[in-house]
Each structure stands twice: as C-alpha cells, then as structure tokens.
Amino acid sequence: MxxxxxxxxxxxxxxxxxxxxxxASWIDRKVTARIQWRVGPPLLQPLxxxxxxxxxxxxxxxxxxxxxxLIAPLAGLATITxxxxxxxxxxxxxSQSFVGDLIVVFYLMAIPSITLIISGAAxxxxxxxxxxxxxxxxxxxxxxxxxxxILVPVIQAGGQIGLGEILxxxxxxxxxxxxxxGIIAFIVAILCMQAKLGLVPFDIAEAETEIVSGPxxxxxxxxxxxxxxxxxxxxxxxxxxxxxxxxGGIIFSGWHILWGILKYVLLLVIIIxxxxxxxxxxxxxxxxxxxxxxxxLAILAVVLAMLGL
Amino acid sequence: xxxxxxxxxxxxxxxxxxTGSCNNCDIEILDCITPRYDLERFGIKKVGSIxxxxxxxxxxxxxxxxxxxxxxxxxQAPKPIVVIAxxxxxxxxxxxxxxxxxxxxxxxxxxxxxxxxxxxxKPEAIIAAVAKLLKKL
Numbered sequence: 001m002x003x004x005x006x007x008x009x010x011x012x013x014x015x016x017x018x019x020x021x022x023x024a025s026w027i028d029r030k031v032t033a034r035i036q037w038r039v040g041p042p043l044l045q046p047l048x049x050x051x052x053x054x055x056x057x058x059x060x061x062x063x064x065x066x067x068x069x070l071i072a073p074l075a076g077l078a079t080i081t082x083x084x085x086x087x088x089x090x091x092x093x094x095s096q097s098f099v100g101d102l103i104v105v106f107y108l109m110a111i112p113s114i115t116l117i118i119s120g121a122a123x124x125x126x127x128x129x130x131x132x133x134x135x136x137x138x139x140x141x142x143x144x145x146x147x148x149x150i151l152v153p154v155i156q157a158g159g160q161i162g163l164g165e166i167l168x169x170x171x172x173x174x175x176x177x178x179x180x181x182g183i184i185a186f187i188v189a190i191l192c193m194q195a196k197l198g199l200v201p202f203d204i205a206e207a208e209t210e211i212v213s214g215p216x217x218x219x220x221x222x223x224x225x226x227x228x229x230x231x232x233x234x235x236x237x238x239x240x241x242x243x244x245x246x247x248g249g250i251i252f253s254g255w256h257i258l259w260g261i262l263k264y265v266l267l268l269v270i271i272i273x274x275x276x277x278x279x280x281x282x283x284x285x286x287x288x289x290x291x292x293x294x295x296x297l298a299i300l301a302v303v304l305a306m307l308g309l
Numbered sequence: 310x311x312x313x314x315x316x317x318x319x320x321x322x323x324x325x326x327x328t329g330s331c332n333n334c335d336i337e338i339l340d341c342i343t344p345r346y347d348l349e350r351f352g353i354k355k356v357g358s359i360x361x362x363x364x365x366x367x368x369x370x371x372x373x374x375x376x377x378x379x380x381x382x383x384x385q386a387p388k389p390i391v392v393i394a395x396x397x398x399x400x401x402x403x404x405x406x407x408x409x410x411x412x413x414x415x416x417x418x419x420x421x422x423x424x425x426x427x428x429x430x431k432p433e434a435i436i437a438a439v440a441k442l443l444k445k446l
Contacts, residue, residue: 029349033349036344038350039347039349039350040349041349041350041352042352044319045319045320045352048316048319049320049352051316052313052316052317052319054313055313055314056387057387057388057389059360059385208356208357209357212357213356213361216358217357217360218358218360220360220387221387224361
C-alpha cells in the first residue's frame with residue numbers, strides 16, 4: 001500500500017511528472033522563441049509562473065457553481081498523474097502490466113479534456129461555455145482516429161490488450177513504427193495527440209485571440225495554476241504513451257536510457273514544429289480533418305496490420 | 310510573502326486595455342514582444358483575460374464612455390495588481406486634456422503604480438520602466 005502511495009505521489013507519479021512537464025514546457029517555449037529569432041525565457045520560467053499563480057487571489061464567479069469550479073481542475077490533475085504512474089510502472093517493470101491497461105489508460109487520458117469542459121461550463125461565462133462546446137466537438141472528432149491508430153500495435157502484437165505485452169513484443173520483434181501500418185498509424189496518432197494537448201492547429205477550444213482562452217477565462221490563482229500544471233503534465237505523459245506503444249519504450253540499462261529520452265525529445269520537437277508552422281483551424285475544419293482523411297488513413301493502417309505488413 | 314513576491318517579479322502577465330487611445334501606444338507595446346526587444350526573456354507575457362493578469366496596462370485618455378468598464382475591470386482583477394499608465398494621454402491627458410469627453414487622467418480614477426511618458430514611449434523607455442517597476446515592487 002505504501003508502495004502505491006510513494007509511486008503515486010513521488011517517483012513515477014506526481015513529483016516526477018510535474019518536474020518533467022515543467023522542463024518539457026520550457027523546451028517548448030524556448031524552441032518556439034528560437035524559431036522566431038527570440039532569446040526565450042529562462043529555465044525556471046514555468047515554475048515561476050506556477051508559484052506566482054498560487055500567490056494570487058482566487059476568485060469564484062458569483063453565478064457559477066462553486067464546488068464544481070474548484071474541484072474540476074483537481075480531478076484533471078489527479079487523472080493525469082494516474083496515467084503517468086500506469087505508463088511508467090509498465091516501462092520500468094513490464095511484467096506489472098494487467099490485462100486491458102491500454103484501455104484504462106486510453107479512457108483516463110480523455111478525462112483531463114472532460115474536466116476542461118466541466119470547468120468551462122461551471123464558470124458561467126458565455127465565452128467559457130463556447131470553449132467548452134468546442135472542446136466537446138474536438139473530443140468527438142479525434143477519439144475515433146486515435147483509437148483506430150492504437151488498434152494497430154494491438155493487432156501487431158497478436159491481439160494482446162496490455163501495455164506490457166505490447167512493449168515486450170516490440171523488444172522481441174522490432175518497433176511498431178518500423179512497419180508500414182505502424183508508420184501510418186503513428187502519423188495519425190501524432191496529429192490526434194496535437195488535438196488532445198490543445199496545441200496550435202487544434203487549440204480551437206482555448207483560442208486566445210477570439211474567445212480569450214475559453215474554459216480558463218474565469219480562473220484565477222491556484223485553480224488556474226492547477227489547470228496549467230495539468231496541461232504541462234499532459235505535454236509529458238501523452239508523448240510518453242506514444243513512445244511506449246509505438247516506439248518500443250525505454251530500456252533501463254546504460255545507453256538505452258539516453259536513447260529512450262531521445263525518442264521523447266524527438267516527439268516533443270515534432271509537436272513544437274507543427275505548433276509553430278500552422279495557423280489555427282476552425283472547428284468544422286478540424287472535424288472534417290479527423291473524420292475524413294485521418295480516419296481513412298487509420299482504417300488503412302488497421303487493414304495493413306491485419307494483412308501483416 | 311517572500312517567495313511569492315519573487316515569483317511575481319519573474320513572471321508579470323500583462324493585460325492591455327485601450328481607453329480611447331489613437332493606436333500609437335498600442336503598436337509600441339507589441340514592439341516589445343518582437344525579436345529585437347523580446348520581453349518574454351523576463352517572463353513578461355500578454356494575456357487575453359483580466360482574470361489572469363498581474364499588470365493592467367492602460368493606454369489613452371479615459372473617455373466617459375469607457376469609464377464604467379475601466380472600473381469594472383479593475384474590480385475584476387485578482388489582487389495584487391499593478392496599474393501602469395502608458396503614454397502621455399493616460400499619464401496626464403496629453404493634448405486631449407481639455408477635451409469634452411475626457412474623464413481621466415487615469416490616476417484620478419484608480420491608483421497608478423507607474424507612469425511611462427512619451428507620445429508614444431519608445432520600447433527602450435518601456436523596458437526601463439519595467440526595470441524600475443521591478444525594483445520598486
């Protein structure tokens with residue numbers, strides 16, 4: 001029991017993920033600044049932002065729902081911590097995977113977006129509810145191709161629905177991205193991840209220039225800090241999930257650890273480059289993009305995987 | 310108090326409010342986040358909602374029409390909030406001091422922490438003001 005508590009709050013869980021997320025967020029801002037020929041913020045900038053937000057006054061809107069408004073960000077934070085713990089436990093001890101933990105992780109990863117909808121709806125602001133409705137449509141759009149893309153590693157590993165089984169299969173037979181079906185599914189999964197993280201081509205829900213950060217608009221002080229922290233941790237956890245099921249995870253021995261970290265950094269840089277070279281799309285364009293080309297590509301990848309390619 | 314204040318000095322989020330300005334000051338504000346000046350290296354960022362802001366940056370004379378909105382925004386801001394009067398108009402009224410629709414200058418309505426004079430202020434003046442303000446905080 002203490003084992004689980006330590007794992008949840010310290011090593012693969014909260015503290016570790018938060019620290020990694022802060023660094024990932026700094027890399028994001030620094031690389032963005034370098035792309036725009038700027039200097040960019042110092043290393044501790046994301047931490048300063050969070051500490052400052054915790055010191056500010058917390059305001060709850062008068063006509064909003066007080067309990068929901070304050071609890072929703074915490075639920076998102078708790079969920080993303082749990083996802084991180086599940087993924088890292090499997091990475092470190094692949095035998096500790098249980099049957100169907102891929103499905104558990106997949107559903108838990110949707111909850112931060114759902115808490116975003118709840119907090120937008122609870123803040124009684126027209127722009128926030130607009131952002132919440134856009135987030136809802138976005139979830140409906142990207143979940144379908146995402147789950148089809150995740151089916152590919154499952155099919156390749158012989159129909160085993162477990163992170164640990166997929167990982168061990170990749171250690172024995174080569175990574176999933178090495179095959180034709182794997183690379184197509186991986187591209188689809190990267191674009192779905194971009195939407196899940198709410199980054200630029202798909203940051204329709206919190207569009208700063210039109211609906212002033214959408215669901216976050218009424219948040220101040222500590223609840224806003226919790227929301228920001230959840231976002232930072234997602235920037236670390238969701239690419240790690242893709243590294244685990246598509247790229248063979250991290251092997252904890254000698255140089256292989258560095259190789260594993262490089263896989264994550266590669267994904268992060270892809271995310272940052274997509275985010276810096278694209279304009280924001282409208283919600284109808286996003287739905288068309290995910291239900292049209294992306295779903296077709298994902299189905300193609302599933303068919304190829306069935307044929308054993 | 311100590312650590313929170315230190316963090317506040319390292320990450321000022323700015324909400325920009327135009328109270329009837331001629332768009333000249335507003336363009337100079339945008340100049341500060343261009344590659345040449347890049348205020349993000351000090352953690353300064355523009356935000357879209359007053360609820361996220363640490364600094365209320367006001368440009369323009371305060372017209373009678375915008376007066377109730379300005380008061381509302383100041384009350385909606387999470388404390389502690391720093392108010393900056395940006396440009397000659399917000400600081401003193403500038404050439405519009407005798408205008409019929411003038412309700413300001415700004416410091417008659419809400420407490421002001423810093424004034425940046427100029428029509429418009431140069432980006433260097435803005436950076437100097439930020440440095441002085443951080444010392445004063």
